[in-house]
Amino acid sequence: MSCSSISAISNFPLYSSSHSNSNSRYVRCAVGGTVAEPKNVSVAEPMLLKAVRGEDVERPPVWLMRQAGRYMKSYQIICEKYPSFRERSENVDLVVEISLQPWHVFKPDGVILFSDILTPLSGMNIPFDIIKGKGPVIFDPINTDAEVDQVREFDPEESVPYVGKALTILREEVNNEAAVLGFVGAPFTLASYVVEGGSSKHFSKIKRLAFSQPKVLHALLRKFTTSMAKYVQYQADNGAQAVQIFDSWATELSPVDFEEFSLPYLKQIVDTVKQTHPDLSLILYASGSGGLLERLALTGVDVVSLDWTVDMAEGRRRLGPDVAVQGNVDPGALFGSKDFITNRINDTVRKAGRWKHILNLGHGIKVGTPEENVAHFFEVAKAIRY
DSSP states (O other), X not given: OOHHHHHHHTTOTTOOTTOOOXXXXXXXXXXXXXXXXXXXXXXXXXXXXXXXXXXXOSSOOBOOTTOSSTXXXXXXXXXXXXXXXXXXXXXXXXXXXXXXXXXXXXXXXXXXXXXXXXXXXXXXXXXXEEETTTEEEESSOOOSHHHHHTOOOOOHHHHOXXXXXXXXXXXXXXXXXXXXXXXXEOHHHHHHHHHXXXXXXXXXXXXXXXXXXXXXXHHHHHXXXXXXXXXXXXXXXXXXXXXXXXXXXXXXXXXXXXXXXXXXXXXXXXXXXXXXXXXXXXXXXXXXXXXXXXXXXXXXXXXXXXXXXXXXXXXXXXXXXXXXXXXXXXGGGGGSOHHHHHHHHHXXXXXXXXXXXXXXXXXOOOTTOOHHHHHHHHHHHHHOOO
C-alpha cells in the first residue's frame, strides 16, 4: 500500500491504521502512517464468515461483485483467446484461472466463482447462449403450461460438474485466506430471462404471464426453486463457504407482487438449504431494492446486499441489528480520484458500523474501470481498523 493512501484515511476518526494484531506485522511509512502487512499463513477461518456471524473482526471484509471480469487486462487477454463466454465459464481450468485473477492481484476477502446465473439452464432443457454485445439469448422462450412441463429439474452433478470441480480447486488454492463464494440466480430473475427471451427493459412478457396466467408462472417458479436449492447445496458440498443469490429483476415487481412471485420462493430456498447446511452463509442481492429492503430480510438470508441507491445508515436502520449488510459503494465512484474513492469507502464503513458488515460495491464493477482504482479501493479498505 502506498503511504499516500494511508495518509488519506489517517484523519478519519473511527479507524486506526496502527491497530495491533497478532496475525500482522506493520511497516511504518515516511509520513508516519502504518500499513498492516499480513503474514503469508492460512487463517483458521475467513474474516468474511466471522463478520457475517457478528464476531469481532478488525476491519470490514471486502470483495467486489464482478470482481473477475472485463475491467481486468488479464481477463481481456483470455477473452481474446476464448471468445465464447460459455466456453470460459464451463471449462474448469478457465473458471479457476479467471476466478483467481483478482485474488492474485488484490487479495480480496471473498473469492467468487466465475460463472453466470444462467449456467444451469441447459441442464433444465432450456437452450441458451450468451452472445457478445447482446447478452443472454433464450432460444425457446417459455409462455405456456406445456412449455413449463418440458423444463427439467436441475441435477448439478450431472449437468455442471465443472462448477463443483472448480470450487474444490478454489478452496485449495485460496486456503482459507478468503471465503470462497458461489452464487445462483433467484427463481423470479431466472423466470424473467426465460419468459422474456433474454434481457428486458420493460418486463412486459413476464408481467403479462404473471397477471394473466399466474398458475403457469408459479409452476415455472417452483421448478426453479427446487433446482436452485439443489444448486446451492451442491456448491456448498464442493467448497463454497457462502453463496450469493441474485434476484436482480425482482425489483421490477411492486411490493405486493414481490410477495407473491419472489419472496415465498426465496424463503423456500433458504429454508431448504438451512436444513442441510445450517452454517452456510447466504447473501441476497437485488438491484434497486430500496423499496423492498424489509421484505428481503424476511427471506431468512444471513446478509442483505444493498445497492448504491440506498443510504447505508438508513438501510441499517430498516433492516435491524440481526441482519448483516453488504455494500454499497457506487461502482461509478471507482472512476473518481483516489481521494474521492477513499472518502466514499470511509463514509460507507462509518455508516455501516463495526457490526456485521461486508464492504462491497452496490453493483458490479463497470467495464472500463481503471484497474489502479480497484487496487486503491482494496488498499484503503484493508487498511481500515475499527
